[in-house]
């Protein structure tokens with residue numbers, strides 16, 4: 243009996259060590275770079291998600307660069323992956339997307355995006371969807387329509403924050419401002435209550451998108467999938483509402499529905515709904531995070547704040563001599579060219595908007611929104627940070643205690 247038990251234990255031990263060996267040395271037709279696959283099933287996910295500071299290379303990455311070099315293998319959120327920290331190589335990957343490399347997201351992401359969105363498609367369909375988005379946020383529409391609307395919308399919000407008699411958390415209010423405006427532009431969402439509900443669903447999605455993909459009630463991933471379900475339902479209702487009405491609004495939702503009706507189109511209503519979902523997701527946190535970060539950096543450097551005010555006053559003076567409207571090219575170059583030059587960022591080390599055919603399609607929209615906001619903030623208002631400003635990456639960038647500003651109009 244004792245011998246049988248010992249044999250069983252030995253067999254289990256051999257099986258477990260074989261399983262661990264297979265886990266740590268995944269099959270590959272080519273030679274894999276060095277690295278560790280971590281613990282079975284969870285890989286190195288927990289270490290990857292450990293919160294860290296903004297101002298250094300993430301410890302997870304730093305440790306592995308020291309140990310293995312710029313290219314290493316690991317396992318995160320249930321996927322075996324190779325991480326490249328080499329800017330030249332990353333640039334090469336972006337340039338060869340669709341040729342030697344194929345863009346791909348982990349399965350947990352695909353489940354959230356539904357597999358019918360711009361990120362999932364390649365080649366002709368991807369190009370078609372990209373152009374469809376550019377119809378709304380590309381340079382043409384920015385120049386013709388959005389720029390003056392965004393100026394007006396930003397001015398209104400900044401003034402209301404200055405007059406509200408209390409401090410505002412710039413992360414929260416700017417997130418609401420950008421999301422509400424974009425939801426309105428995309429599908430005509432303008433009811434305050436409805437937009438708040440839609441925003442809450444995207445908040446759940448963002449909180450769970452980079453989390454361990456375990457879908458049981460109580461987990462962030464589960465809440466994220468619920469958020470997707472609810473948000474899709476709300477978007478779909480808007481499509482149905484518009485189809486049932488005979489009225490034409492001439493907005494982006496009309497444009498999408500007209501595209502769906504065309505005979506030779508690739509666009510189905512399901513893809514269009516998923517596209518809107520993806521775009522709201524892409525807008526929800528990105529622009530407001532960049533905006534809050536910019537305000538934080540400026541407030542940390544009073545000299546920069548003073549120089550910005552002089553520079554922007556100069557822009558206005560020059561404009562009044564020619565034509566009073568600031569052009570989108572001027573807005574576009576205001577923030578990012580200066581920031582890039584200051585930080586000596588080369589195009590291969592600063593790829594905040596991705597690269598190659600996957601370059602962020604909303605980059606111009608985001609840059610212009612950022613420039614308009616900074617322009618109006620430094621020119622028309624006095625403001626000070628009164629609370630918050632801590633920044634944590636886990637690994638997405640968060641402001642755990644917000645960034646609270648006291649804003650006053652300059653003439654007060």
Ligand code: HEM
Pocket residue numbers: 360361372375379520521524525528529532593594595596597599600601602603604605607608
């Ligand atoms: C500061 C703000 C933003 C940043 C930093 C940013 C960053 C990025 C990055 C890094 C990518 C590449 C993703 C990848 O390669 O996996 C991307 C793609 C994308 N972004 Fe943005 N984004 C911003 C704002 C926006 C906005 C406002 C929109 C809405 C129009 C948008 C729409 C998209 C879309 C649709 C893609 C996918 C492009 C494709 O696959 O061809 N982004 N963005």
